[in-house]
Amino acid sequence: MERSFHYFGTYAAALLAGYEHEESLEICYSAFLVDMCSKAFLKRIGGPVSAATTQLHGEMASARTDPVGLADITRIWSSFHFLPYDLYARVGKGGRRYRNKYRMLCGPNGDLLVDTVNLAQGKGPQATGLAMHVLADTWAHRYFVGTPSLVINNTNRFFVELLPAEGGIDFVERPVKFRHNPTAPDDLDAGIYTNTVFQPSENAVMNLGHGRCGHLPDYSFIRYRYVPAWNDYEEVLKDNPAEYYRAFCQMVYAMKCLRGECGPFKTNTYDTDAVAPYEQTIRGILEKRQPPEGAIRDWRAFGQHLSGYAIDDFDLDAHVQEYLDAPADGRDETYLGKFILAALAQKGMVVNRVWSSGNPLAGRSIDYDESGFAGIKDYLPLVGYLGGGGDRG
Amino acid sequence: MDRLERAANFAIGLAMIACGILLLLEPKYGLIIVAFILGFALLLYGMRTLIYYVTMARHMAGGLSILLIAIIAIDVGAFALTLAGKPRISIVLYLVGYNVLVGIVTIARGIEAKKLESRWKGSVIHGLVSIALAMLCLVFIGSDRVVMAIYCFGLFYRASVRIASVFRPTEIIYIQ
Numbered sequence: 001m002e003r004s005f006h007y008f009g010t011y012a013a014a015l016l017a018g019y020e021h022e023e024s025l026e027i028c029y030s031a032f033l034v035d036m037c038s039k040a041f042l043k044r045i046g047g048p049v050s051a052a053t054t055q056l057h058g059e060m061a062s063a064r065t066d067p068v069g070l071a072d073i074t075r076i077w078s079s080f081h082f083l084p085y086d087l088y089a090r091v092g093k094g095g096r097r098y099r100n101k102y103r104m105l106c107g108p109n110g111d112l113l114v115d116t117v118n119l120a121q122g123k124g125p126q127a128t129g130l131a132m133h134v135l136a137d138t139w140a141h142r143y144f145v146g147t148p149s150l151v152i153n154n155t156n157r158f159f160v161e162l163l164p165a166e167g168g169i170d171f172v173e174r175p176v177k178f179r180h181n182p183t184a185p186d187d188l189d190a191g192i193y194t195n196t197v198f199q200p201s202e203n204a205v206m207n208l209g210h211g212r213c214g215h216l217p218d219y220s221f222i223r224y225r226y227v228p229a230w231n232d233y234e235e236v237l238k239d240n241p242a243e244y245y246r247a248f249c250q251m252v253y254a255m256k257c258l259r260g261e262c263g264p265f266k267t268n269t270y271d272t273d274a275v276a277p278y279e280q281t282i283r284g285i286l287e288k289r290q291p292p293e294g295a296i297r298d299w300r301a302f303g304q305h306l307s308g309y310a311i312d313d314f315d316l317d318a319h320v321q322e323y324l325d326a327p328a329d330g331r332d333e334t335y336l337g338k339f340i341l342a343a344l345a346q347k348g349m350v351v352n353r354v355w356s357s358g359n360p361l362a363g364r365s366i367d368y369d370e371s372g373f374a375g376i377k378d379y380l381p382l383v384g385y386l387g388g389g390g391d392r393g
Numbered sequence: 394m395d396r397l398e399r400a401a402n403f404a405i406g407l408a409m410i411a412c413g414i415l416l417l418l419e420p421k422y423g424l425i426i427v428a429f430i431l432g433f434a435l436l437l438y439g440m441r442t443l444i445y446y447v448t449m450a451r452h453m454a455g456g457l458s459i460l461l462i463a464i465i466a467i468d469v470g471a472f473a474l475t476l477a478g479k480p481r482i483s484i485v486l487y488l489v490g491y492n493v494l495v496g497i498v499t500i501a502r503g504i505e506a507k508k509l510e511s512r513w514k515g516s517v518i519h520g521l522v523s524i525a526l527a528m529l530c531l532v533f534i535g536s537d538r539v540v541m542a543i544y545c546f547g548l549f550y551r552a553s554v555r556i557a558s559v560f561r562p563t564e565i566i567y568i569q
Contacts, residue, residue: 040511058502058516067398068558098449151453200462202445229453375562 001140002218002292005244007032007314008299010132012306013248016274017255021307023125030129030339032314034080037343045323048378051340053080065148065203071363073208074147078104078362079350081137082146082209085110087357100359101152102230104145108138109267112353117254117265119349126335127342128258132251139247140217141210143228143236147361150200150207154229159213161191162223176224178214186215188289220244220286220295241286248282249275332381341385348379399559409552413545420541427544428483429474436470439463485534488543489527496523
């Protein structure tokens with residue numbers, strides 16, 4: 001998903017869930033910060049690099065692909081952008097390595113989503129926004145894994161886009177053309193998109209996530225059919241307008257749960273009632289075939305209409321000075337400090353679940369209650385943040 | 394990494410340094426040994442790709458291409474082994490290709506970091522050094538000693554990174 005949905009869309013969902021304007025801004029800021037909080041950004045502010053929630057192109061290109069390097073990549077992308085749907089899925093083909101990759105497939109309404117939303121309970125707008133980013137991406141990025149994998153993430157030439165037929169409810173098909181020039185913008189009119197180059201190596205970073213089908217999963221308006229590498233030559237239909245609408249309704253429901261209004265979060269539940277009065281407007285924005293700037297404009301107008309307040313653009317530096325000015329022992333109380341703690345908690349939780357399922361792709365996880373504190377020191381502040389550890393703390 | 398992996402990485406790192414020293418002491422024989430290793434590595438890559446096809450890629454849509462790549466790599470690897478008699482050419486080609494690629498990628502990372510006003514000089518310097526090493530290979534293509542020194546420089550660097558990684562904690566703590 002793009003800035004339009006993660007920032008302005010989340011803002012609107014937060015308002016519909018009952019948050020005030022200021023709280024909604026804090027939530028949506030955090031939701032989009034997940035796409036911006038790279039190691040380079042954290043080094044700049046002097047924050048812990050373990051809290052990175054994304055990787056820049058250069059960071060990915062130079063990332064190591066040995067088991068340690070792969071675990072680092074997987075921790076970031078599986079925890080925040082490609083949350084695994086079923087870590088214990090029956091696979092029925094291939095060996096252990098194949099099974100481990102297959103089980104990282106991202107999808108909505110998995111058990112890990114429940115854990116993600118529960119983890120944000122009572123942890124403020126930063127954790128809420130982060131959880132909403134993860135939730136929304138389970139819809140956009142389904143059918144891909146957040147670890148480099150040719151056998152799962154690859155696509156082939158059978159890739160068609162479904163375009164609404166003129167004046168009717170039917171669709172016409174148009175083959176998708178891919179090119180590999182990263183500086184060339186996607187040509188929406190001609191149906192020419194940029195994707196990553198085919199790399200016949202299982203763990204090449206070009207095979208991470210949805211790189212092999214470009215930005216298509218991130219466009220709200222697009223519908224397409226393709227043959228994913230993992231599906232025994234069966235094609236898959238991706239209807240983004242419908243799925244993004246579900247994501248929006250699920251975000252409203254999840255945030256109501258976090259506000260204590262709907263009980264504990266359950267999967268396959270959507271607050272369609274709260275969204276119903278705006279359904280036409282939202283579907284109109286989602287279905288409109290336009291470049292990202294247009295979607296930002298429409299979502300912003302919708303959010304402003306809901307709240308009656310102007311919504312500022314996302315500014316990566318908005319909270320940096322507060323973090324830099326805070327004393328070392330007070331940084332965790334700043335906006336960015338709380339975001340960093342939420343990110344570390346989410347990463348720790350997902351890695352633990354993956355490791356506990358017998359899957360080594362995200363690296364080792366140590367249970368604090370059993371072994372005390374060991375491992376990466378950046379995670380030490382979580383002892384206070386999550387209140388765990390009993391007398392160890 | 395568990396203890397066994399750490400011990401293995403440490404031992405491999407030390408072995409790489411020992412090999413580097415031996416190659417520096419005997420550059421003439423070193424060239425032949427390295428050329429043989431590079432050819433063998435390609436052959437090994439082909440065989441690993443074949444195993445990858447059997448265990449994983451045959452389950453993937455379009456996986457047959459991996460089988461073809463494996464066969465071609467084995468073929469080219471076998472051919473590269475025959476070039477071990479003319480070691481300097483194959484080593485220089487390897488060094489130039491490797492260092493230019495590393496240089497471009499590392500500089501790109503530095504430029505990206507600079508845009509974010511983050512630390513960038515280290516990456517750019519690293520990238521420039523890599524490209525300079527590639528250029529040195531071309532300039533001193535006739536010298537066994539220089540070509541071998543550049544190869545060993547890379548070997549020492551990778552060994553240091555491997556050994557350093559042994560002492561870095563990689564486990565993530567989970568707090569309930």
